[in-house]
Amino acid sequence: MNDNKINNVLTFMSVVIVGTLLLSLLPAFNLGNFEFKKVDVVADIRIDEKDVDTDVIDTIRQTKPELVDICKTGIICIDDYSPQHNALNSFYDALDSSNRTVRIAYFGDSFIEGDLLTGSLRALFQKKYGGNGVGFVPVNCVTAGFRVSVVTSAVGWDEHCITDSIFSRKKQGISGHYFIPDTNSTATFSCRTVFGKEPDTCSMASFYFITDGNLKFTTTINRKIREEHSIKGSGNIQKVSVAGRIGHIRITINNPGVNTRFFGVTLDNENAGVAVDNFSLRGVSGETLKYIPEKTLRDFDSLRNYDLIILQYGLNVATKTGNNYSNYKKTMTGVINYLRNNFPNSSFMLVSVGDKAAKINGEMTTTPGAKNLLVTQQQIASECGIAFWNLMDAMTLDGGIVGYVKSKPSKANLDYTHINIRGGEQIARRLFETIEYEKQKYIEKKTQQIKKYENIFYKKN
Numbered sequence: 001m002n003d004n005k006i007n008n009v010l011t012f013m014s015v016v017i018v019g020t021l022l023l024s025l026l027p028a029f030n031l032g033n034f035e036f037k038k039v040d041v042v043a044d045i046r047i048d049e050k051d052v053d054t055d056v057i058d059t060i061r062q063t064k065p066e067l068v069d070i071c072k073t074g075i076i077c078i079d080d081y082s083p084q085h086n087a088l089n090s091f092y093d094a095l096d097s098s099n100r101t102v103r104i105a106y107f108g109d110s111f112i113e114g115d116l117l118t119g120s121l122r123a124l125f126q127k128k129y130g131g132n133g134v135g136f137v138p139v140n141c142v143t144a145g146f147r148v149s150v151v152t153s154a155v156g157w158d159e160h161c162i163t164d165s166i167f168s169r170k171k172q173g174i175s176g177h178y179f180i181p182d183t184n185s186t187a188t189f190s191c192r193t194v195f196g197k198e199p200d201t202c203s204m205a206s207f208y209f210i211t212d213g214n215l216k217f218t219t220t221i222n223r224k225i226r227e228e229h230s231i232k233g234s235g236n237i238q239k240v241s242v243a244g245r246i247g248h249i250r251i252t253i254n255n256p257g258v259n260t261r262f263f264g265v266t267l268d269n270e271n272a273g274v275a276v277d278n279f280s281l282r283g284v285s286g287e288t289l290k291y292i293p294e295k296t297l298r299d300f301d302s303l304r305n306y307d308l309i310i311l312q313y314g315l316n317v318a319t320k321t322g323n324n325y326s327n328y329k330k331t332m333t334g335v336i337n338y339l340r341n342n343f344p345n346s347s348f349m350l351v352s353v354g355d356k357a358a359k360i361n362g363e364m365t366t367t368p369g370a371k372n373l374l375v376t377q378q379q380i381a382s383e384c385g386i387a388f389w390n391l392m393d394a395m396t397l398d399g400g401i402v403g404y405v406k407s408k409p410s411k412a413n414l415d416y417t418h419i420n421i422r423g424g425e426q427i428a429r430r431l432f433e434t435i436e437y438e439k440q441k442y443i444e445k446k447t448q449q450i451k452k453y454e455n456i457f458y459k460k461n
Helices: 002-024 089-097 113-129 287-291 294-304 326-342 368-384 391-396 400-406 421-460
Strands: 029-031 034-036 102-108 135-138 150-155 158-161 177-180 186-191 202-210 213-221 225-232 238-246 248-255 261-268 274-280 308-312 347-351 357-360 363-366 387-389
Touching: 089 102, 089 347, 089 421, 102 113, 113 274, 113 421, 186 261, 202 213, 213 238, 225 238, 238 248, 248 261, 261 274, 287 326, 294 326, 308 326, 326 347, 326 368, 347 368, 357 400, 363 368, 363 400, 368 387, 368 391, 391 400, 391 421
Parallel strands: 102 274, 102 308, 135 274, 308 347, 347 387
Antiparallel strands: 029 034, 135 261, 150 186, 158 177, 177 261, 186 248, 202 238, 202 261, 213 225, 213 248, 357 363
């Protein structure tokens, strides 16, 4: 009897392996609005022939902007590649004015998933500038079980993510997801207590969706306050907001309407402070952003109006010994320009790949491939004329990824690639201090220029 069970297991495993290999032979194809992606069972272990040179590209000095700020000790300055060296000025002005909500969109891969880095960055901004809530949250996602800032639960939705094998790019929202409701579909969002802090609340919860009409749903705040919503059709993405001191909110679909898709909810204060939206997708390189329809991006620009958009990718691009990322450079340059066209009023900053180590000559050290990708990303920022922050250098201030892993308690996982919540706090603190430092220099320079012009004006009059 036991032999038969073992044979059955072996037979099943053989069928799975053979089936997977056969799927890998199928080419990628589109079927109507759906895309089937090519299966590659050895993508994570294959080393391209072109990626065997361990030399590190030495072009960093060539791509540095002409006017490089001299930073004080402990600060890795932001490189400004814009023609007028004003890449982040409008963002700094927004922070300094404090008369409305300042919004930041932070796009990235698994390095920022679970709100590990962005959660701490958000807390730092809100502590100084005000605001509340966790920003944008998809109806559901793979990080729902361990996101440190919000607890989510979704039942009865047809869920789609751009990393799935069957997905309609035309239907996706800004986060790379879309969710099709059914009658009685529900989703709940609760602010989470982190490290003994008081549970967070938000002042406004806003649901984002598109529908051809007849959509009806009910929102329930803090399990008590109910409000029913009837939505007419529109060709644009719509937003329905409810206000209050919200610690928990639930949406219940009474009638899914016609051709309805939900994208997520924002939990924040729409009138003051700083909001930071986390748009993380595991296993992506950043190029998937170019597949978000222009109409979708423009609708979100109208509804959300980001002051700063941060892009941080690279973990899924850097190979151990890679030294040729020219194709990636071309792709990401196009992605950034595509986003800038659709968010014309936003400042942009590219954050480099984080430190990534492997055993080389018997010792754990930063991989040449990660260093080379860093240089390529710097070149991307230079060609696009945007701001650039060297995350690898910032991590080096604290011993790099090896130092993160060996610290007590540790700040990174044993894969020498991914940070944990303590590592996220460390990096967020470094980035926040850098932004504050750069902002203060800008404000001081701006003040000096105003005084100079005032003096000239008074002398003439």
